Amino acid sequence: AQTVTQSQPEMSVQEAETVTLSCTYDTSESNYYLFWYKQPPSRQMILVIRQEAYKQQNATENRFSVNFQKAAKSFSLKISDSQLGDTAMYFCAFSRTGNQFYFGTGTSLTVIP
């Protein structure tokens, strides 16, 4: 079975600073996908960034980037130049071909003005 672990239940960061959220996973699959989703308070869950396991290059989306270490089964999210709107729950998710998502327990991030 696939498991996804987020070891940081809560984090905070000063506005304009950089923060890294950690995620590890366990799988015996070689082909899979990893995602970071953001869920602001009382708002919709949206996709932040997506990584395909067969791609060695780390995905980036504007201020968001990942550090994907396949051998270590690690998939951390770096948020640069943090903004107040980044305050949210962040969920790491794993998906293998032909099946559903496995979510981590989430990290609650607060950006402090």
Add this chain to the structure above:
Amino acid sequence: DTEVTQTPKHLVMGMTNKKSLKCEQHMGHRAMYWYKQKAKKPPELMFVYSYEKLSINESVPSRFSPECPNSSLLNLHLHALQPEDSALYLCASSQAATGSGEQYFGPGTRLTVT
């Protein structure tokens, strides 16, 4: 259009009521999902529909009954719920359950069972 819509936004129902939640997407996605989410917790998968057929039922109690009338619509029929069923119910869609693409989530229905 990358939108998944859900109605109603809020629902309060008694334990003897029957109600339905509705989800709609017009992205041409052929996989649709129902999740249950408690506060500060990750979504828990309930059902997966692939090409309008139920492909996964995560041992959900029969008081929850899903229905997929067509490729754009997903319903969740509720009957004789318990107070512990109070939660945010999320609908999501993806290109296909056989793929590995991202899921697009709706805003959810906040359900309170009294």
